[in-house]
Amino acid sequence: MKRGRCGPVLLLMWLGVLVVLLASLCLGRYPVSLQTVARVLISRFVPIARTWDPTVETVIWQVRLPRALAAALVGAALASGGAVFQGLFHNPLVSPYVLGVSSGAGFGAAVAILLGAGTAATQASAFATGALAVSLTWLVGRSGRDRSHVTLVLAGFVIGSLFSSLVAGAQYVADPSTKLPQIVFWLMGSLASVQWGELLRATIVILPCLIAVTVLRWKLNILSMGDDEARSLGENPGVMRFILIGLTTAMTAVSVAISGVIGWVGLVVPHMARGIIGPDARRLIPASIALGAMYMMLIDDVARTLTMAEIPLGILTGIVGAPVFILLLRRSRSDWD
Amino acid sequence: MEQSRLSVVDIRDVGFAYGEAKILHDLTMSVGPSEVFAIVGPNAAGKTTLLRCMERVLAPQTGTIRIDGNDLKSLSAREVSKRVAAVPQSHTPAFPYTVQDVVLMGRNPYLGAASQPGPHDVDVAREAMEELGIGGVAARPYTQLSGGQLQLVLIARALAQEAQVLLLDEPTAHLDFRNRYLVLATIRDLAVRRGLTVIMTVHDPNDAMQYADRVGLVSEGGLIAIGTPDKVLTAENLGRLYGIPIDVLTDGDRHVIVAGTPS
Numbered sequence: 001m002k003r004g005r006c007g008p009v010l011l012l013m014w015l016g017v018l019v020v021l022l023a024s025l026c027l028g029r030y031p032v033s034l035q036t037v038a039r040v041l042i043s044r045f046v047p048i049a050r051t052w053d054p055t056v057e058t059v060i061w062q063v064r065l066p067r068a069l070a071a072a073l074v075g076a077a078l079a080s081g082g083a084v085f086q087g088l089f090h091n092p093l094v095s096p097y098v099l100g101v102s103s104g105a106g107f108g109a110a111v112a113i114l115l116g117a118g119t120a121a122t123q124a125s126a127f128a129t130g131a132l133a134v135s136l137t138w139l140v141g142r143s144g145r146d147r148s149h150v151t152l153v154l155a156g157f158v159i160g161s162l163f164s165s166l167v168a169g170a171q172y173v174a175d176p177s178t179k180l181p182q183i184v185f186w187l188m189g190s191l192a193s194v195q196w197g198e199l200l201r202a203t204i205v206i207l208p209c210l211i212a213v214t215v216l217r218w219k220l221n222i223l224s225m226g227d228d229e230a231r232s233l234g235e236n237p238g239v240m241r242f243i244l245i246g247l248t249t250a251m252t253a254v255s256v257a258i259s260g261v262i263g264w265v266g267l268v269v270p271h272m273a274r275g276i277i278g279p280d281a282r283r284l285i286p287a288s289i290a291l292g293a294m295y296m297m298l299i300d301d302v303a304r305t306l307t308m309a310e311i312p313l314g315i316l317t318g319i320v321g322a323p324v325f326i327l328l329l330r331r332s333r334s335d336w337d
Numbered sequence: 338m339e340q341s342r343l344s345v346v347d348i349r350d351v352g353f354a355y356g357e358a359k360i361l362h363d364l365t366m367s368v369g370p371s372e373v374f375a376i377v378g379p380n381a382a383g384k385t386t387l388l389r390c391m392e393r394v395l396a397p398q399t400g401t402i403r404i405d406g407n408d409l410k411s412l413s414a415r416e417v418s419k420r421v422a423a424v425p426q427s428h429t430p431a432f433p434y435t436v437q438d439v440v441l442m443g444r445n446p447y448l449g450a451a452s453q454p455g456p457h458d459v460d461v462a463r464e465a466m467e468e469l470g471i472g473g474v475a476a477r478p479y480t481q482l483s484g485g486q487l488q489l490v491l492i493a494r495a496l497a498q499e500a501q502v503l504l505l506d507e508p509t510a511h512l513d514f515r516n517r518y519l520v521l522a523t524i525r526d527l528a529v530r531r532g533l534t535v536i537m538t539v540h541d542p543n544d545a546m547q548y549a550d551r552v553g554l555v556s557e558g559g560l561i562a563i564g565t566p567d568k569v570l571t572a573e574n575l576g577r578l579y580g581i582p583i584d585v586l587t588d589g590d591r592h593v594i595v596a597g598t599p600s
Contacts, residue, residue, distance in 0.1 A: 087431075087432075090431030090432075091431070092431075092432070215450075215451045216450060216451065218448070218452070218453045218454070219450060221434070221438065221442055222442055222445050224431050224432060225428075225431075225442065226429070226431075228394060228425065229425055229428070231394050231414065232392050232394060232418060232421075232422070232423040232425075233418055233442060233443065233445040233446065233498070234414050234415040234416075234417065234418030234419070234445055234446035234498075235414070235445060236414055240450075274432075278433075278434075278435070279432035279433055279434055280434060280435070280438050282453055
């Protein structure tokens with residue numbers, strides 16, 4: 001895509017985020033008109049006459065808004081994390097989970113649920129073990145003679161499998177009538193219980209990471225050329241990769257902690273963004289953030305409105321993600337070669 | 338010593354080893370401005386290792402390499418890349434960046450961690466592309482180019498580094514007959530026009546004969562002869578270097594090197 005057309009396209013994407021956010025506030029088992037939504041939001045800042053049912057205000061302000069914002073935040077984190085990892089490992093098929101953060105976090109959450117911990121403790125535990133898994137991957141990947149990024153991805157696979165086994169172990173010992181469904185539901189991903197407090201905690205970590213990744217994004221182009229070329233272009237690939245993996249891991253682990261394991265987003269969304277706006281990280285990262293936020297909010301809207309019961313997000317992202325990815329594969333082969 | 342005043346790249350007694358395996362030993366040479374220097378030698382003679390020492394991707398265990406009088410060891414990676422630009426032998430694209438975006442990456446040495454290429458960087462990149470005749474494909478994905486054009490893109494990226502020294506590792510390794518000529522002629526041109534110090538490895542001594550001002554013959558990690566092509570690329574020297582019978586045919590002031598004995 002020509003440079004001149006990218007500004008408007010990015011602007012359009014951010015406008016789309018706003019539109020989807022507003023739509024998310026209207027949609028639900030208790031439909032609210034756009035007009036009412038706008039007035040409820042405005043009434044928070046400007047004193048206007050309250051002509052609506054107080055329940056409407058609770059639904060919008062206490063339930064839908066934190067949930068939609070959390071979806072946007074998680075989507076942005078996973079999608080930009082995927083774009084970062086694909087650039088770092090110069091491989092379009094890696095996702096932010098490739099270093100084992102999701103299995104690690106899954107284990108922490110499962111143990112916390114087994115011990116009967118509350119939401120906050122479960123999230124903290126998930127974050128801690130997610131970060132631990134990636135640290136282990138890093139240590140294993142760096143301990144061998146061959147310190148290439150391929151080794152790191154292989155180490156991620158090994159550590160991920162290890163933690164998956166541990167998660168299976170936790171499920172095996174869990175009480176099948178109470179704890180097991182809880183663990184399984186957590187692993188499938190949901191934003192149903194998100195409230196302002198946890199949204200705020202997640203934002204404190206994810207927002208600075210998103211900003212830092214955005215600021216550093218041009219270096220991703222350099223790193224995607226491979227270590228040797230990055231070095232001869234005056235970059236220190238080891239240091240920059242460490243920083244970017246650290247940022248991505250932090251925001252992915254926090255995302256998994258509040259939403260559970262939501263697959264496919266980090267893989268599909270960067271590809272969509274690349275198809276629309278090209279591979280240059282200067283535009284790809286902002287586009288991935290916007291599209292990720294939009295995509296996740298839409299998925300969450302479907303999850304809570306399609307049936308009477310909540311559909312776990314991981315199931316939906318898989319069902320939507322796989323066909324979308326196949327479509328992308330067929331359409332833009334040039335993405336690879 | 339009168340030579341070192343003119344030299345841009347000054348290599349003294351350089352030795353390099355991977356563990357026990359000695360790759361380079363006691364290597365001394367210097368190359369001046371506007372000069373095309375070709376390193377000729379059989380596979381595994383240490384040609385590429387020597388280049389990688391010059392761009393400080395590898396650090397020699399003994400000896401010194403100076404660029405414009407600065408010891409490479411005393412420079413940061415960024416400072417090195419402002420003085421030495423390298424064109425890799427093979428390049429595997431991961432993403433279909435546009436030609437211009439790839440060339441812009443050559444500006445990295447001048448950009449801090451948080452900055453992005455600005456209008457001046459774009460100008461420098463454009464100029465490099467025009468100079469190499471690839472301005473017309475600036476907006477095309479570089480994955481869709483021919484081998485010869487890809488090589489020119491990578492050379493343009495190196496030019497965008499605005500470095501005095503240009504290193505090329507077998508720049509014609511994957512090119513057909515025509516592109517080989519075009520790329521080598523372009524490299525020659527650049528050395529003259531921009532006053533660059535060009536050091537390249539070649540595996541066909543004919544490339545060195547035709548396009549280099551001076552040649553260094555490398556064998557088993559050491560320099561066995563250095564000088565102008567017609568003095569160094571003799572049947573005797575090359576025969577010893579490659580261990581096969583070699584003839585140098587002369588037509589006026591053109592020389593062609595052929596391997597094997599006439600049947």
